[in-house]
Amino acid sequence: MTTIPLSEDMQSAATRAVFSALEAKGGQGCVRFVGGCVRNLLMGKPVSDLDLSTQLTPDETEGALEAAGIRSVPTGKAFGTVTAVIEGNPYEITSLREDVETDGRRAVVKYTTDWAKDALRRDFYLNALYADIDGAVYDPTGEGIADAKAGRVRFIGEAEQRIREDYLRILRFFRFTAGYAREFDAGSLAACVALKDGIDGLSGERIQQEILKTLTLAEPLAAFTAMQVNGIMPHVVPGWQATGDTLPELAAVIALTEEPEIRLIALIDSGVGLSAAALHMCQTRLKWSQRIYNRLRDAGRSLDGLAENAPFARLMYLHGRQATEDAVFLAAAHQKKDASAVAYVLHMLEGLEKPVFPVKGADLIARGIPAGPAVGEALKTIETEWLNHDFSQSVIEAALDAVAKEAKS
Structure with a gap:
């Protein structure tokens, strides 16, 4: 004993x-x-x-x-x-x-x-x-x-029988192997590949929970790489397009952070991208919580802004601090930057306050614009100008002067 x-x-x-x-x-x-x-x-x-x-x-x-x-x-x-x-x-x-x-x-x-x-x-x-x-x-x-x-990590008894009892065991096999084993058991792996279509019948909630659990591992890349190589990822993430036997963006982000949701963003970005259409397809199948879905969406929007060289203050204003930081990790992965470069940018962001739009509807009404839809339209116009001029106070003052002049005419 x-x-x-x-x-x-x-x-x-x-x-x-x-x-x-x-x-x-x-x-x-x-x-x-x-x-x-x-x-x-x-x-x-x-x-x-x-x-x-x-x-x-x-x-x-x-x-x-x-x-x-x-x-x-x-x-x-x-x-x-x-x-x-x-x-x-x-x-x-x-x-x-x-x-x-x-x-x-x-x-x-x-x-x-x-x-x-x-x-x-x-x-x-x-x-x-x-x-x-x-x-x-x-x-x-x-x-x-x-x-x-x-x-x-091996299935008990006959591997295919164990899997047919619950197809989620395919995903668990990759997670447990990455977390506990030195290599993939050949017989168990072969059974997972043979029965991978069974994943399609699982609920989205069970699949996404397993994805997140895998991403919390110290070394989750082995699991997702093996699923990629063996054609299982298209059954896990709808619309999966990544090819080859590596996931370089995911690998880079895993090396940069242990935070599972940032790793999740990198996984989705690696496989299907973060476009509105791709995220809608994922959400329909995988049933992410609204909070996680919003994080994926905002990270994608912020990443697009970084690609267009938008100032960090603008990204933070439009998408929030977390989305801006998430995009920094993704951009670092795409550009093959190391942890020190990410730490430098994140440190800079710590000292950056999210801008606050300084004009309220009452300011416009006080300058003669009648309450109603015109106030909202004017606010939107002024905000766009303010954003396009890097939050310039002089733009605000000029816009308010123009509003007052127009109201008197």
Whole structure:
């Protein structure tokens, strides 16, 4: 039996309270850590989320937590998951399950008390690992510990069968390989390529969430390059046009920043561009949040302005500070600039205030323009002149004088 030293969070009083609550109902050993936290400990990587599996049903889990005075939230109860919350710390607790029926997007499951059956419905061997509160590791497939220690990501059992159960596993394969493996497993990769059309049936929300998770990796380029080389990216991003076996703009931005949304902008720019038509196509399929969609759009507009040598103050006024900074990263990628050049420009932007248009409707009314549509039209005309003359105060004064003169005539 392999035993590992648990992380501080895994040994905390709160964690032990959750284990004790469930074992009071289901007996010793009815709950174990599962998946990522066990895998990461074996691989010497940091542990973040603590996920638990239990032989109890969701109703029994809720009852056990309530009896122990621990708040529970039915975050995914319909799928077997109840979240325990202690002092703001969440613990996702999922009942052991086995698949009854799958259709490539979702599964019909039934609850079980058999750890091996639960393990066999998971995606990769290194994710089908469990550990008890004392650090004893359980490997029902007999392959998980070896794969974790070897840095190997492989589908459990027959790869194509695993993928047909949920086509999102294709994208997960590339993400987990980039994050945990030394190279792509040939058999698993071949299965992903053979079944790549199945991605088309996934919801846009699931695809875009997987894209963002991949972009948070320290080295996400391996995942997207492999998907590019193997013809998978057109199924991930609609209208994908990039060709060849490299994504130079994305590679450059990844080297410049760890911020996943800037990397996302570079990915979209690399594959389909940031035109209004391309972004509309992406939004229709991938269902980005309005905030992310606006960021993509404004970055594209600001990048166009940089290409036209528009002053930074103008870009900041028209599109905002964040869009201007995003465009700096994109421009640096296109022009093959290094991190020091980006840092220099960003430092300059820190001292640049967004201009404020100094004229209000009341100023025009005070100079004789009657309230109504004429005020709005005059404001727009003056603002355009002000922008075209680099926010010149003299332009404002001249425009206001002209308004007053015209009103008196």
